[in-house]
Amino acid sequence: MTIGESDKKVRTNINMGRRCRVLCVDDNALAMHLLSLILEQEGYEVLTSSDPIMAMKVLKQGAVDLALLDYEMPHMNGGELAAIVKCGGLAAKVILFSGSARISRHDLAFVDRLVQKSEGVEALLEAIESLVPITKRVLVDVQQY
Numbered sequence: 360m361t362i363g364e365s366d367k368k369v370r371t372n373i374n375m376g377r378r379c380r381v382l383c384v385d386d387n388a389l390a391m392h393l394l395s396l397i398l399e400q401e402g403y404e405v406l407t408s409s410d411p412i413m414a415m416k417v418l419k420q421g422a423v424d425l426a427l428l429d430y431e432m433p434h435m436n437g438g439e440l441a442a443i444v445k446c447g448g449l450a451a452k453v454i455l456f457s458g459s460a461r462i463s464r465h466d467l468a469f470v471d472r473l474v475q476k477s478e479g480v481e482a483l484l485e486a487i488e489s490l491v492p493i494t495k496r497v498l499v500d501v502q503q504y
Contacts, residue, residue: 378404379491380422382450384414384440385429394427394456397480403487411440418449424491426450427483430457430466438466445469452490456483 381403385391388409395405406423408414411434418426426444428437441453446469453469455462458476467473472486 378402379424380404380406381425381427381487382406382408382414382417382423383427384408384411384432384437385456386410386432387429390429394480394483397484398487401484411435411437414440415443415449418444418447423450425452425454425487427454427456427487428470430455430459430462436466438462438468438470441466441469454483454486454490 379402381398383391383394383398383405384407385394386409391407391409395407398405406417408417411432414426417423426441426449428440428444430437432440437455437457441455444450444453452471454472454474455467455470456474456476462473471490474483474486
């Protein structure tokens with residue numbers, strides 16, 4: 360193993376044979392950036408969008424295993440975006456990851472899981488792993504001396 364090189368996780372969609380693709384949609388750029396770093400470190404391929412309208416364009420360009428949506432955003436909320444995502448077949452699963460305490464039951468109709476931001480990243484990772492059929496592989500760089 361190369362000195363200073365850490366093991367890399369790769370999460371592969373069992374059904375598709377490729378890395379699990381997650382789209383993060385949050386109008387808070389810092390929160391979205393930190394979350395994408397954590398998910399990439401966990402082995403997911405991460406796409407990001409700070410705007411729900413742009414997110415729909417990203418979703419139409421390719422398959423996404425999971426849409427990870429904030430609730431309170433400009434133009435439309437996460438529940439409305441979840442309805443478009445699910446009805447359009449744009450993502451297999453949807454998680455609403457929000458700090459909002461005012462989410463109506465109607466807005467949860469097309470959401471597979473709700474994770475409050477106050478529950479933390481571990482709760483989010485557990486929710487993702489429960490929804491996306493994955494196999495975990497650890498890749499190790501080996502150099503011959």
